[in-house]
Amino acid sequence: MKVKLASSYGFCFGVKRAIKIAEGYEDSATMGPLIHNQNEIDRLKTDYNVGLYNNLTDVKPKDTIIIRTHGIPKNDLKDLRKKDAKVINATCPFVTTPQQIVKKMSQENYSILIFGDEAHPEVKGVKSYGEDQEDVHVILSISELDNINFKYDKIATVAQTTKKKETYLEIVNALILKNKEVRVFNTICDATFENQDAARELSKEVDVMVVIGGKNSSNTKQLHSICLENCQDSYLIENAKELDPNWFKNKNLCGITAGASTPDWIIQQVVDEIEKY
Ligand code: F3S
Structure with missing residues (x-):
């Protein structure tokens, strides 16, 4: 199977920035998932011991808390500061x-x-x-x-x-x-457009399209729906384990795109796997 990557895909500026910030604070915790990608969250936990809090009540004094890429409500931020935690803001600008x-x-x-x-x-x-x-x-x-x-x-x-x-x-x-x-106010992010336009173009020329990203990520879901408009055989997966060989039977060219929170190492694993078919 031949594989072609979209001309623009994957991590956006805000996600790259948030991960870099998190990597600089070992033994910290994020308030809510840092980004919409479980695999990357797991990697940060394994490599940097960056934990995850889902409730403000979990926060202890002197904890280092990283605010997620998507931001948190104003009052949660106020409450965090009251708890005497060190607050690091990784909200995308x-x-x-x-x-x-x-x-x-x-x-x-x-x-x-x-x-x-x-x-x-x-x-x-x-x-x-x-x-x-x-x-x-x-x-x-x-x-x-x-x-x-x-x-x-x-x-x-x-x-x-x-x-x-x-x-x-x-x-x-x-x-x-x-x-x-x-x-x-046009607050729609260009990173999303660039990945969307590239996915639209690529899905017109391939036999099968694979979109890689978190199933709860809204920009990944949108990429999938754009691909479906041009290529009925478009599939949304989170990682290489979810690939189904049947999708590629009698097909020659597979297009690949990835959501704005999908790390390159996951994309590479998917490409390697598809190339084996
Ligand atoms: Fe920020 Fe745009 Fe990414 S808003 S988190 S750079 S998709």
């Missing part, structure tokens, strides 16, 4: 930006609209920076707009960094028709 925009715009009496997934840690964190939580609204699709009662007729919008820009534009267009003032 592209996530800190929407947090600060939400804070500033809500202080200036704008209603806030976040285009994103309310359950995603990044969105929970960004939302928490709104001054009036009742007036910070999170939607995933344009159809949800009708159910929102904005407090002001001035709206500021941000998007989850991994969302599709086309859908964001639809939402923004609908907003401007109904409101006096709409401040649109």
Whole structure:
């Protein structure tokens, strides 16, 4: 089986940065998973004894706590500091930006609209920076707009960094028709676009496409859905063990892409395995 890698794939700047920070703090712990990739989290534990806390109540005084790439809610950060823990912030700067925009715009009496997934840690964190939580609204699709009662007729919008820009534009267009003032902040991250565009191109020319990444990672899932648009035989896996030889029967060329939290060593293992078929 011949293998072709997408022209852009894998770790983004924010994830590389967070891992580098974590590697510099042996015997520390992260607040929530540092990135959306269990294999890399396991490696950090084995090589650097970087543990994982899921609850603030687990934190002990003098612990060194690393804030995850997607950030944490404002009050969690406050509580952490109260616990006398050493706090190291590995939040991606592209996530800190929407947090600060939400804070500033809500202080200036704008209603806030976040285009994103309310359950995603990044969105929970960004939302928490709104001054009036009742007036910070999170939607995933344009159809949800009708159910929102904005407090002001001035709206500021941000998007989850991994969302599709086309859908964001639809939402923004609908907003401007109904409101006096709409401040649109493009907080969607370019790293995601680059990997998406490359995956789109590659999936058009291959027989089978393998997307490598965490199954709970929203940008990996999105890469998979883009590949499926062009190549029905597109599969999402977390590591080489999940490969199924049947996927490659009677196929010649396999395209590979990987989510923004997927380390190179996992990608290499998958490539090596597929090349054996
Ligand atoms: Fe940051 Fe963009 Fe990566 S927001 S974590 S550089 S996908």
